[in-house]
Amino acid sequence: MISYLKGDLAEKNPSFVILDVNGLGYRVRISLNTFSQLPEQGSIxxxxxLIIRDDEHTIYGFYDQEEREMFLRLTSVNGVGPTMALLILSSLSAQQIAQAVLEEQTKDFQRVKGVGEKTARRIVMELNDKIFSFSSNKPMLSGKKNMRKLEAVSALEVLGFSRKNTExxxxxxxxxxxxxxxEELVKEVLRSI
Structure with a gap:
């Protein structure tokens, strides 16, 4: 398995780059988010x-590990292939995707070309539990407020309360x-029920 590629940028397009790695040119499919962060030339x-199919071998490249991890999560959703995952990552950052999933904002996904209501609901539903497990073992969302919210919701779910109502x-x-x-959040929610 290829973990990363390091070389000179031979060609740069919004949907792919050609990366020269020791004289071998790799065509790597990228998102618009990655495209916007790459320099015009130089070493990257x-x-x-790598996805291997009967008729092709395709390398997908990402500017950072967070985007790659979100790509893998998206492609794990039934009905979301690599092309659709790249389209979603071209429209939304990994952070925005995580936020949309946690807040169950299906409309954020429906704004992406080719993502209908059914697929958007499936993305939110299937990624809801997977959004925290990334290579860094940190939640996608940063900030104390979000962390406290997520911890409190998890604690209340363990106690048998529905995620939607507790959120x-x-x-x-x-x-x-x-x-x-x-602790105060959990106690306040328990008092109000």
Whole structure:
């Protein structure tokens, strides 16, 4: 398996690059987010994922590991292939995808060409539990407020409460009192039920 490619940028297009690695030119498919972060020329490093099919071998390249991990999560969703995953990553950053999944914002995905309502719902549903496990073992969302919300929701789910209702309650609590700790959030939700 190819983990990354490092070489000179021989050609740069919005959908692919040609990377010269010791005299061998690799055609690597990329997202618009990766395209916008690459220099016009010089040496670059792309995190890669190779997909082998009967009729072709395709290398997908990503500017950072977070984008590659999100690509892998997206392609694990039933009905989302590599091309659609690249389209989604061209329209939304990995952070925006994680946020949309956690907030169940299917409309964010429906704005991507080729993603209908059914596919958007499937993405949100299937990625909801997978959004935290990335190579860095850190949640995609940063910030203390989001971390406290996620921890509190997880604790309440373990107690048997529905994710959707607890998220709404916690959002209201954090809006009114942004400094509440995880324990305080859980206690306040339990009191309100």
């Amino acid at each position: 490093k792309l995190y890669a994922h 709404k309650s916690i959002d209201i609590l954090l809006r009114d009192e942004p400094s509440l700790s995880i």
